[in-house]
Amino acid sequence: MVQAYPINSHGYESIFTDWDTRSTVRTRPRRMIEEVDHGMVLFSPPLAPCVSHPLLQERGRAAVDEFLTRRLYLYLDFTTILEQGYINPTLMRIGRGNIGVRFSEEMRLDAHRIYCDEAYHALFSADLKHQVEVCTRTPATVVGWPRFTDVLREAKWHVPSGMRPLVEICFAVVSETLISGVLSGIPADPSVVTAVRESIADHAVDERKHHAYFTKLMEDFWPQLGAAEQRTLGPLFADFIIAFLGPDLRAQGAILRAMLFDPAEARQILADTHPAADVGAAIRQAARYTIRLLERVGVLRDGGVYEHFLRLGLTGDDTGQHTDAARILPSAA
DSSP states (O other): OOOOOOOOTTOOOOSOTTHHHHSHHHHOOOOOOOOTTTTOBSSOGGGOGGGGSHHHHTTOHHHHHHHHHHHHHHHHHHHHHHIIIIIHHHHHHHHHTOSSSOOOHHHHHHHHHHHHHHHHHHHHHHHHHHHHHHHHOOOOOOOOOOHHHHHHHHHHHTSOGGGHHHHHHHHHHHHHHSOOHHHHHGGGOTTBOHHHHHHHHHHHHHHHHHHHHHHHHHHHHGGGSOHHHHHHHHHHHHHHHHHHHSOOHHHHHHHHHHTTOOHHHHHHHHHHHOOHHHHHHHHHHHTHHHHHHHHHHTGGGSHHHHHHHHHTTSSSTTTTTTOOHHHHSOOOO
């Protein structure tokens, strides 16, 4: 039997009518590293607060550069793993129409376009990482899987198997609607190597379109769910926001240990440079659009869901007063 798809309930019109002439996979050149030896850095220092710590500063410019290089590796690995392993499988199921909820044919076709974009982002991240390793001879040591992989695995484990594709949609909506500090900050930082700035700027161009797409997708997705499904899935949005935006102290601790800081020094650097109040404020700022979207479609109308967001410091008039610091700053051990 041929599956019927509903008329666009929110008047969805393709956001990608100019995809063939504007998407970065169609229009951007390969970005090549050229300026590493000209006093520039590979990651923006304000986005890597560890480099401001006296224990790292006292080791000199070489140590700062090494940390920033390894911090770039961490970001590029994050991007490759996220796009290839998590976002694209979800887009594939949306495009094929077998993800458990119904979307219009036009929205499903756009999912195929985004799939191409995300594959390209993974490619140029892997390419850039290889170029940096060759140029700097700083080994791209594996520091483990990004924190979001554990959070998503746990979320899927605690729901009925039939709801797991819906969890993946929630995860993708959060990933694609957050305002990343890296995507907005690095392209504007002239101290960062040009190829890195240009690659991340390319990514940001596409993500603005993806942001708009997943906003519309959420508006179609959430009303299709029953009350019980909404109560189960609602708290996961908060967990995913923290997983994406909270600093991955475990991975950064691994970087510091690779640089031969002893465990006590690594813990001190991380604790001193990532105070919970500052981290919480940064998360709320980066998540503000996503949280407004969730409010608009009704995710936070459920009392239990709202309380979960409140406990994580993501909502409420006294936002941050009840923050579960252990959730946003898990152990670096």
